Amino acid sequence: MPDPALVLYYRDGCHLCEELASVLHRGWPTQTDGLDWRNVDSRDDWRRLYGLRVPVLMVGDAVICELQADPQRLKHYFGDPINPL
Numbered sequence: 001m002p003d004p005a006l007v008l009y010y011r012d013g014c015h016l017c018e019e020l021a022s023v024l025h026r027g028w029p030t031q032t033d034g035l036d037w038r039n040v041d042s043r044d045d046w047r048r049l050y051g052l053r054v055p056v057l058m059v060g061d062a063v064i065c066e067l068q069a070d071p072q073r074l075k076h077y078f079g080d081p082i083n084p085l
Contacts, residue, residue, distance in 0.1 A: 011039065019069060028081060
């Protein structure tokens with residue numbers, strides 16, 4: 001069975017979204033390869049569910065981070081970062 005999809009709900013121009021993406025790219029670059037980027041403003045259901053909470057990083061149904069990068073949770077899911085945060 002394949003691993004659950006890693007999804008980032010974001011909004012264009014959101015500095016918190018850009019910061020989380022940067023932390024992921026620096027610390028766990030292999031995780032960003034298969035990342036499913038979902039702009040919450042592209043669908044009404046995503047905007048309703050996640051619009052006030054972005055960024056939201058999820059794996060399957062589990063929320064890893066919401067509103068900001070959480071290094072401890074990222075480490076729990078992905079292991080030690082490659083580069084220091």
